[in-house]
Amino acid sequence: MHTPDEPESRRAARSRAAAPGVLVSLRRHKTAWLIAAACAGFVILGSGAVAVGASVGGPAEASAVTRGTTSPTPSATPTPTATPRPTPAPVAAASRLRTCSVASLAADSRLGNMEAQVRNAKTGEVLFDRNGSKPNTTASVMKVVTSAAALKALGPDYRVSTTVVTDPADPSAVILVGGGDSTLSRLPEGQEPFYRGAAHIGTLANAAAAKWxxxxxxxxxxxxxxxxxxxxxxxxxxxxxxxxxxxxDGSSSYVTALQVDGDRANPRAMDSERGSDPVKVAANAFVDALGGATYEGELKTPAGATQLAAVQSQPVSSLVKLAVTDSDNTIMEMLTRLVAIKEGAGNTFAAENQGVLTALAGYGIPTTGLHVADGSGLSDQNMVPPSFLTQLFIKVLNGESGLGVVYDGLPISGETGTLASGYGRFTGANAIARGAVHAKTGSVDTGYSLAGIVHAKDGTPLTFAIYAFGPVNDSARTAIDTLTTGIYSCGDNLSNN
Known part of the structure; x- marks a missing residue:
């Protein structure tokens, strides 16, 4: 006998040493060994007979005799069925062990009630998640969502028309019909407004007068x-x-189908005080350009009206790029309302949710939890989970369905738009990510957001969305930049721990 921890080589040697003694005994006591062998054979045969008897007799004794029969029929002995050998379950592919953590950056108290998600844009794998499926207020990041809806519903080449028609009931009257182009400018032709490439209302007036x-x-x-x-x-x-x-702030106008220069007091400024009656301002600009007429108020276009002239906005692709770069609320409200109308949902704020969700369905991304209160993100009633954005930005990066213009319009860390260093973004230690983050910023009274694409240090494209809401202040912007810089540094080695 050996102990459990006895070495295997020692046990084998001891067995080989014992073998010669058995052979010597066999030669010296031949008769005794024959008798022992015979006895062993008898025992084996006897055991076999008992075993056979048990296998045959068992079923016969268990068979019941049917009442009223004279000769019972023995039941057939069942053929033993081999028990199938269990097949081992396939071994799951080992997941990669990632070791670069941004947990301490994500725990920064300046981020308030933080939600975030990061994906590898090539594989779609979620690398980092903190309540990523929980819908929350987006602030101006909402513009990316509504831009995607506009590109899908209206198409990148769609242009918004402003027209002038006759009034069949009055041979001396014309009707200026608003088509929803808030970029139409009152500046004279040849003067460039803030909305670059916009149509001019003077051009429309001159064309209508000539046709008349x-x-x-x-x-x-x-x-x-x-x-x-x-x-x-x-x-x-x-x-x-x-x-x-x-x-x-001078960042938003009333959402009317007719206005000029986004109803800015200064047509050339990005932020400028907005008025209380954008329709009247536009109508007076048209009357001044037309000459010899007076503004009479509202009149719905009657049947039988003849079109005299029309001007068109820049295409939706250009409007989206402009709105994303400059975070223009007025353009996005205009486009979102047009989406609701195009999708047959209606022409009010209340219709925008259905219209946008219908348009977004074309991208194949689940919209669970998504709610659209407005097109610009100003309302704290907008709700979008970070997980929706990280999936949408993969399509933006790949340029699907014209979404490449969204990527082209995204501010770049430390360089352009609302992520420029002049806004205090990606400065100091975070400057290492300068030029590597293409993302949309957002801020409302209750918090801050940043979502987009990171071209990580290791070359991996990542999509991300970070929300910092609740008890936060302007310092949340720096904390968001710091977390994003950490994501940039980790790349595909980003750990969820």
Whole structure:
């Protein structure tokens, strides 16, 4: 006998040493060995007989005799069925062990109630997740979502028209019909407004006058009406801070189907005080350019009206790029309303959710938890999970369905747009990620957001979304930049721990 920890080589040697003694005994006591062998054979045969008897007799004794029969039929002995050998389950592929952690950066108290997700844009694998499937307020990152809806529903080449038509009931009147182009400018032709490449209302007035004169040479135009029925009321979302957005920041106008220069007091400035009656401002600009007429108010276009002239906006692709780069609220409200109309949902704020969700369905990304309160992200009622954004940005990076213009419009860390160093973004230690982050910024009273694409240090493209909401202040921007820089440094080695 050996102990459990006895070496295998020692046990083998001891067995080989014992073998010669058995052979010597066999030669010296031949008779005794024969008797022992015979006895062993008898025992084996006897055991076999018992075993056979048990296998045959068992079923016969268990068979019941049917009452009333004279000769029972023995039941057949069942053929033993071999028990199949269990097949081992396939071994799951080993997941990669990633070791670069940003957990301490994500735990920064300046981030408040932080939500975030990061994906490898090539594989779609989620590398980092903190409540990534939980919907929350997006702030201006919402513009990426509504831009995607506009590109899908309207198409990148769609242009918004502003037209002038006749009034069959009044041979001296024309109707200026708003088509939703908030970029239409009141500046004279040859002068470039903030909305670069915009159509000019003076061009429209001149074309309408020339066409009118060719049709009615002896009758001047004396009355101008406007038709703004394309967009329904209310024209200001109830969750928006009107004083702040219209006057203090000068970042938003009323959402009307007819206006000029986004209703800016200064047509050349990005942020400029907005007015209280954008329709009237646009109508007066048209009347001034037309000459000899007066503004008469609203009139819905009647049946039988003849179009005299039209001008068109820049294509949707250009409008989206401009809105994403400059975070323009007015353009995105205009486009989102047009999406709702195109998708048959209606022409009000209340219709935008259905319209946008219908358009987004074409991308094949689950929209669970997504709610659209407005197109710009100003409302804290907008809800989008970070996981939706990280999937959408993969399509943006790949340029699917015209989404490449969103990528082209994204601010670049430390360089352009609202991520430029002049805004205090990606400075100091975070400057190592300068030029590597293409992302949309966002801020509302309740928090901050950043979402987009990181071209990581190791060459891996990553998509990400970070929300910092709740008890936060402006320092959350720096904390977001620091976390994003950590993601940049880790690349595909980013750990979820």
């Amino acid at each position: 004169k060719s049709l009615y040479p002896d009758t001047p135009i004396t009355k101008v009406y406007v038709d703004t029925s394309l967009f329904g009321a209310p024209y200001w979302h109830p969750t928006w801070n009107e004083n702040e957005e219209r006057f203090v």
